[in-house]
Amino acid sequence: MSQPGAVGRRPTLEAVAALAGVGRGTVSRVINGSPSVSERARAAVESAIAELGYVPNRAARSLVTSRTDSIALVIPEPETRLFAEPYFSDIIRGVSGVLADTDMQLLLTLIRTSHERQRLAQYLTAHRVDGVLMVSVHEDDPLPDLLDRIEMPAVLSGRRSDLESVSYVDADNVAGARSAVRHLLRRGCRAIATVAGPPDMYVARCRLDGYRQALAEEGLEHSDDLVATGDFTEDSGRAAMRALLERRPDVDGVFAASDVMAAGALLVLRESGRSVPDDVALVGFEDSVVARHTDPPLTSVRQPTEEMGRTMARLLLDEISEPGRLRRQVVLPTELVRRQSA
Amino acid sequence: MSQPGAVGRRPTLEAVAALAGVGRGTVSRVINGSPSVSERARAAVESAIAELGYVPNRAARSLVTSRTDSIALVIPEPETRLFAEPYFSDIIRGVSGVLADTDMQLLLTLIRTSHERQRLAQYLTAHRVDGVLMVSVHEDDPLPDLLDRIEMPAVLSGRRSDLESVSYVDADNVAGARSAVRHLLRRGCRAIATVAGPPDMYVARCRLDGYRQALAEEGLEHSDDLVATGDFTEDSGRAAMRALLERRPDVDGVFAASDVMAAGALLVLRESGRSVPDDVALVGFEDSVVARHTDPPLTSVRQPTEEMGRTMARLLLDEISEPGRLRRQVVLPTELVRRQSA
DNA sequence: GTGAAAGCGCTAACAG
DNA sequence: CTGTTAGCGCTTTCAC
Numbered sequence: 001m002s003q004p005g006a007v008g009r010r011p012t013l014e015a016v017a018a019l020a021g022v023g024r025g026t027v028s029r030v031i032n033g034s035p036s037v038s039e040r041a042r043a044a045v046e047s048a049i050a051e052l053g054y055v056p057n058r059a060a061r062s063l064v065t066s067r068t069d070s071i072a073l074v075i076p077e078p079e080t081r082l083f084a085e086p087y088f089s090d091i092i093r094g095v096s097g098v099l100a101d102t103d104m105q106l107l108l109t110l111i112r113t114s115h116e117r118q119r120l121a122q123y124l125t126a127h128r129v130d131g132v133l134m135v136s137v138h139e140d141d142p143l144p145d146l147l148d149r150i151e152m153p154a155v156l157s158g159r160r161s162d163l164e165s166v167s168y169v170d171a172d173n174v175a176g177a178r179s180a181v182r183h184l185l186r187r188g189c190r191a192i193a194t195v196a197g198p199p200d201m202y203v204a205r206c207r208l209d210g211y212r213q214a215l216a217e218e219g220l221e222h223s224d225d226l227v228a229t230g231d232f233t234e235d236s237g238r239a240a241m242r243a244l245l246e247r248r249p250d251v252d253g254v255f256a257a258s259d260v261m262a263a264g265a266l267l268v269l270r271e272s273g274r275s276v277p278d279d280v281a282l283v284g285f286e287d288s289v290v291a292r293h294t295d296p297p298l299t300s301v302r303q304p305t306e307e308m309g310r311t312m313a314r315l316l317l318d319e320i321s322e323p324g325r326l327r328r329q330v331v332l333p334t335e336l337v338r339r340q341s342a
Numbered sequence: 343m344s345q346p347g348a349v350g351r352r353p354t355l356e357a358v359a360a361l362a363g364v365g366r367g368t369v370s371r372v373i374n375g376s377p378s379v380s381e382r383a384r385a386a387v388e389s390a391i392a393e394l395g396y397v398p399n400r401a402a403r404s405l406v407t408s409r410t411d412s413i414a415l416v417i418p419e420p421e422t423r424l425f426a427e428p429y430f431s432d433i434i435r436g437v438s439g440v441l442a443d444t445d446m447q448l449l450l451t452l453i454r455t456s457h458e459r460q461r462l463a464q465y466l467t468a469h470r471v472d473g474v475l476m477v478s479v480h481e482d483d484p485l486p487d488l489l490d491r492i493e494m495p496a497v498l499s500g501r502r503s504d505l506e507s508v509s510y511v512d513a514d515n516v517a518g519a520r521s522a523v524r525h526l527l528r529r530g531c532r533a534i535a536t537v538a539g540p541p542d543m544y545v546a547r548c549r550l551d552g553y554r555q556a557l558a559e560e561g562l563e564h565s566d567d568l569v570a571t572g573d574f575t576e577d578s579g580r581a582a583m584r585a586l587l588e589r590r591p592d593v594d595g596v597f598a599a600s601d602v603m604a605a606g607a608l609l610v611l612r613e614s615g616r617s618v619p620d621d622v623a624l625v626g627f628e629d630s631v632v633a634r635h636t637d638p639p640l641t642s643v644r645q646p647t648e649e650m651g652r653t654m655a656r657l658l659l660d661e662i663s664e665p666g667r668l669r670r671q672v673v674l675p676t677e678l679v680r681r682q683s684a
Numbered sequence: 685g686t687g688a689a690a691g692c693g694c695t696a697a698c699a700g
Numbered sequence: 701c702t703g704t705t706a707g708c709g710c711t712t713t714c715a716c
Contacts, residue, residue, distance in 0.1 A: 293635030
């Protein structure tokens with residue numbers, strides 16, 4: 001530690017063996033927690049390790065085990081802005097928390113260009129990580145299939161469809177949407193509209209399903225002119241809300257498939273002279289921090305993002321250590337957070 | 343690529359050499375772009391590489407070169423919430439963008455507990471990365487000194503003091519604060535207060551300096567009761583603003599050292615019946631996304647966060663490839679973003 | 685310019 | 701239980 005010329009060679013397993021008066025094999029066994037080591041030997045090795053401040057050389061280990069002790073978190077860049085801020089940091093926080101107890105490392109991979117995709121594919125094919133975590137995967141993304149083909153353990157956040165073939169962790173979007181609409185029903189809303197997401201995204205379909213289910217439960221109208229579709233942007237939320245108001249001026253409740261779209265809807269409602277939530281109650285699915293900063297802050301369906309990160313990491317570690325060809329699937333509950341005063 | 347039993351061994355340099363009809367050394371030279379290879383040999387090797395889909399084994403290379411081709415981005419966890427969302431993702435975006443052109447990998451390291459700190463220190467001491475990027479380092483953080491001692495290339499975002507000994511990239515906090523206050527002056531404010539940050543943080547001192555400089559330039563009062571101190575939290579911003587209003591009911595402009603504190607101040611101003619920005623103009627330093635979501639959105643001093651990330655990465659790569667013992671220091675300009683209608 | 689040979693530090697298989 | 705041995709795949713002298 002306090003060596004003056006600390007630059008030089010760091011101690012090797014060999015040095016530890018010499019100091020402990022044992023063979024290299026024994027040192028290796030101690031490090032890897034093999035049970036077949038005598039107490040005496042283990043003690044000697046451990047104190048030698050401590051004395052030398054020995055840390056195993058990962059490259060050398062990796063070379064022989066062909067494990068890398070690292071996993072990659074892959075984030076498609078375009079998403080970064082839309083499904084905004086707290087989402088990714090929470091995921092990272094969760095993942096990182098689980099990994100901290102391991103000696104696995106987390107590699108962060110932002111994918112911006114198709115060139116970078118390419119490089120990632122090559123990287124993965126070369127098995128330079130032991131597993132992959134993927135956030136917001138699109139239905140047409142070829143990566144999951146690649147992962148499957150090269151037998152690389154992987155866990156997705158969200159699924160691409162009902163029949164997702166890769167392990168995943170998802171929020172219960174259907175139930176979340178249902179609870180949002182039930183909330184509106186409890187408030188006494190009768191003409192409940194929804195600003196839905198793009199129908200080619202599974203998550204959007206789920207949220208729309210939840211909306212429909214909640215209305216059906218109540219035997220309520222379930223008319224097409226109460227559904228407007230956006231693309232998760234604020235502008236599209238605005239446009240959808242305008243369309244809705246035109247078709248159904250009597251609307252008194254809106255469930256938006258994302259808080260960003262909800263924010264857009266909120267502005268339009270205001271412009272139209274309606275007060276929120278008194279004239280029209282508004283609930284959004286909370287994908288970003290926006291719900292907390294609108295005025296008034298929106299009641300919204302919150303996803304357990306950090307927990308999703310933790311769960312993803314755990315599933316992946318499982319899958320790495322026990323590569324049974326079984327798919328692991330977890331759907332986590334959401335929570336309705338009341339923020340509007342009323 | 344389309345091999346059926348793609349599971350098996352991936353091709354090695356040896357295989358490439360065999361196919362190209364050259365020795366392993368030559369293949370290695372080609373891969374590492376050595377000039378002393380004949381055109382003929384190079385072509386043969388390259389086509390062999392393509393045919394086999396060869397990708398070098400990083401562990402093996404690392405073992406012999408004792409470089410890891412990866413750098414760590416270290417983020418102290420507590421910060422994650424406070425200096426909030428876009429900051430870190432922007433930094434990451436910037437860093438990752440620069441690294442994409444390299445074959446360096448980015449390791450993400452969140453530091454939560456002292457135990458994790460410990461592990462990181464050990465990790466770094468074992469030289470398991472080629473360099474380190476550190477975000478929001480505290481003055482009493484022992485890590486920079488450790489890095490220095492083990493001669494690990496490092497770049498900080500922000501500096502700990504005027505005499506920062508480690509390379510860094512910082513925003514020009516002094517100039518930023520100055521521009522904020524000048525803006526208030528131009529608006530005609532005469533009693534300009536500041537909600538300052540904790541005096542033991544260099545960044546806070548810089549912003550306070552800038553505030554003072556701008557007032558001094560104008561020959562304006564520079565009284566202590568126009569300065570209230572917070573700790574960058576919204577609550578502290580509220581408290582500071584209350585204190586300010588009590589001491590100086592005539593205040594007509596406020597510069598807050600962070601947008602989060604500005605948001606707190608905004609609420610207090612409202613409660614006190616003052617309208618912003620008409621009665622009291624408010625400008626904050628934009629550390630988070632909050633400035634954009636207050637009502638009205640705050641005019642604020644924006645930092646070039648992504649650019650900071652890019653610059654950090656570049657400096658670090660420089661430092662790694664050319665470990666001259668010279669400190670690299672960059673101070674990036676800020677920008678005043680007018681968001682208030684007036 | 686290029687092949688051959690010598691390891692980098694570690695694990696795993698094999699005798700003892 | 702433990703020491704010894706043989707590589708893992710690559711870079712890098714060092715002769716040719």
